[in-house]
Amino acid sequence: MILAVCLVAAAVGGGLVYTTHVDPGTETETRTVSSLTVESEYVHSAEVTEPNSVFDTGTVLDGRNTYFTRVAPVLDVAVETSYAADAASDVDVSFESVLVIRNVASEGGTVYWDERETLTTETVSGVEPGETAVASFALNSSEVDATASEIESELGASPGETETFVETDVTVEGTINGEETSSTRPIEMTLDHGGDTYTVSEPGLQSDTLDEQTERVTVERSYGPLRSAGGPLLLLVGLAGAGGLAYARRAVDLALTPAEREYLSYRDDRSEFAEWITSIRLPESVHERPEAEASTLRDLVDFAIDNDTGVVEDPATDAYHAVTDEFVYTYAPPTLAIEGDEGDKDGEGGGGNEGDGEDGGYEGEAAPGAADDEAN
Known part of the structure; x- marks a missing residue:
């Protein structure tokens, strides 16, 4: 959005510079x-x-x-x-x-x-x-x-x-x-x-x-000082802003790891195609079909649209599926996405263990210090 504003400002400034200083045009006046x-x-x-x-x-x-x-x-x-x-x-x-x-x-x-x-x-x-x-x-x-x-x-x-x-x-x-x-x-x-x-x-x-x-x-058309100075200034600000954003984006992109880039690409696709995705827990029988793997969420959505089917986000597998009569097509989000989702789930569900004591997070085994209490 900011880049678009900068480009529009540069375009307007360039137009003002051209019509004011390069080709101001003419007008007819009475002398x-x-x-x-x-x-x-x-x-x-x-x-x-x-x-x-x-x-x-x-x-x-x-x-x-x-x-x-x-x-x-x-x-x-x-x-x-x-x-x-x-x-x-x-x-x-x-x-x-x-x-x-x-x-x-x-x-x-x-x-x-x-x-x-x-x-x-x-x-x-x-x-x-x-x-x-x-x-x-x-x-x-x-x-x-x-x-x-x-x-x-x-x-x-x-x-x-x-x-x-x-x-x-x-x-x-x-x-x-x-x-x-x-x-x-x-x-x-x-x-x-x-x-x-x-x-x-x-x-x-x-x-x-x-x-x-x-x-x-x-006579040659003349303009006031506001337009004469404002056009070049607007062009300069627009170009400088667009250049700065491009440099910042490139610098950030170079600093990302391949896994982070893959995660950001997934997040963009997830936001763009949210209306095509439904969260449903699939029955086990669906996964008995032969499974084909999609490289990206975008590819899976495109396939689903072409085959008149939907894309399902299965909470049980954290994966996305498009189901047909013979196959199940799957896209597994990158590890960063899964870890981030799990962190969100932990943060949301962690409140259930509050007040259970320090051993509230252990399941199937005694919490540290429990054996000593029993011995005593």
């Missing part, structure tokens, strides 16, 4: 051969222009969510855009930023009124991959807030919520990856006026992969 990735973001800051006890005049407050309307009312905004491509030429990046002030229903999205003002329209030409194109504009928060209030006052009502935001359309166009390409992506930045402060909400860096081109390629 991106070219693409256009555009990244855009808002960068903003506000310079302190009014004297105060906290910030020095001229201090630039940048990247904040909230600015102070009274001391730094003007928000400086830059829209920065870059792109990545395998090849590009004559690429222009265009910006169009519009300030939108509108009143919108809280539910349903109905726009009651809106006011639009173009802040900048700018084109940067000859932009290389990885280079950053920039368009800038400024927003006076006080003026924006005043414009919204003036419109509400003129209309006399504001049924929805008034919101302010900047919408910028970023267009990248030119010869990219060998093809004429034009792509436009809008981004937005919101301004929330709170009287003495204003809050800026921008989406951060926006990245889009456009014009992605792929191809199907056939």
Whole structure:
């Protein structure tokens, strides 16, 4: 059983080694051969222009969510855009930023009124991959807030919520990856006026992969480290185990005497053909037939099967017999088997003499010391 496990392990390990390192085979995968990735973001800051006890005049407050309307009312905004491509030429990046002030229903999205003002329209030409194109504009928060209030006052009502935001359309166009390409992506930045402060909400860096081109390629299959190392290890363990068992079996076999080998062969046959053997005490008349001797228990069982008879183990003779009308065929187990069986019988039956005294094992004669007892 152990040998079989070792051989199976060696076979599996060998298969893993072959399919992993010798002939791993191939697989088809999709690779991106070219693409256009555009990244855009808002960068903003506000310079302190009014004297105060906290910030020095001229201090630039940048990247904040909230600015102070009274001391730094003007928000400086830059829209920065870059792109990545395998090849590009004559690429222009265009910006169009519009300030939108509108009143919108809280539910349903109905726009009651809106006011639009173009802040900048700018084109940067000859932009290389990885280079950053920039368009800038400024927003006076006080003026924006005043414009919204003036419109509400003129209309006399504001049924929805008034919101302010900047919408910028970023267009990248030119010869990219060998093809004429034009792509436009809008981004937005919101301004929330709170009287003495204003809050800026921008989406951060926006990245889009456009014009992605792929191809199907056939590559050699690859495997993880577990299989790469596990296959050789399993093969080595299997071969080493099988070799060790073979050596151990050979060493044990060489150490056995011929009688011991014959006994082990008999025990194997006895176990294998147990279902064909019945223990029956044969009458003396059976042994009056001519007797033929079988060399092994296997030969006797084969003969019995071929002649449609059974094999009998006779407790009286410790031998195995196959009886036919004319002959009795006999196999006498090796001496080691008989001695071992007798030892078992003695061990099992020896309990009948317990308590009979030291002479319990002697039959038909006095036990040692009995004569002295009688003489006395």
